[in-house]
Amino acid sequence: MPFEPLVTAVIESSLNTLIHDDPELERRLARLKGQVIQVHLKELNKTLTFIFSQQIDVLANYEGEPDCYLSLHLSVLPELREQANITRLIKQDKLVLEGDIQLAQKFSQLMTDCKPDLEEWLSRVTGDVVAHGLVQGVKNVGAALHARISKHQNHLGQVLTEEWRVAPAALEIAHFCDQVDDVKSQAARVEARLAKLLERV
Incomplete structure (x- = not known):
């Protein structure tokens, strides 16, 4: 075909x-x-x-x-x-x-x-109780897998930032962003002063 x-x-x-x-x-x-x-x-x-x-x-x-x-x-x-x-x-x-x-x-x-509706389809073959148990079992396994994957992702993130120092930690990124903001505001103040001095000259 x-x-x-x-x-x-x-x-x-x-x-x-x-x-x-x-x-x-x-x-x-x-x-x-x-x-x-x-x-x-x-x-x-x-x-x-x-x-x-x-x-x-x-x-x-x-x-x-x-x-x-x-x-x-x-x-x-x-x-x-x-x-x-x-x-x-x-x-x-x-x-x-x-x-x-x-x-x-x-x-x-x-x-x-x-x-x-998988539960409805399964119930036609296995009966309501078995179908409900199977669907709930699959959902529970899915939730457990999701939790485990999430845990491994967090662990990998900690290894990369804390142990191997490949990536910066969240606090380091926040501190860097604060420093960038400080530099920007200082630059804006210097620019404003220069503009005033140029006006006087």
Whole structure:
């Protein structure tokens, strides 16, 4: 199977599964029925076309004219929820938008709210108690890893500043900044005195 159809099939089936699991997302999908949105992803230099009906069809190649065309980085997509952001993003060259702005906002809301509920999915296979225990266990392991990484980063920072003296300590940086400020204020006072002397001469 070629790569592009495989990618579009995965995106399509994932989105449709997530939407059909949530009645609120299904209502939002119904409001987009009959619309076509084309999204050019700058990271991949690829264009995907989203066709809305009872489900979402995702195509890599589309010959027709879309109702809305977007060219953006994926990180920009959540910002389209607010209309004020759209104008700013266009001015900053982070977004190219042709067509219906409100359609772009509805699409952004739908895409950013399509988040999987792992606990719900697991509960269908394992039951509620086991699913809850597994998800909590993964969260606890993640929190422990994050704490350990944070501790190692602090330790490395102390080794670099205190033992190896490769980087200056925070107090040394603050003292240096204070000294720079003192020199700047002294220079400003000297400059003011010189200006007064020049006026007298």
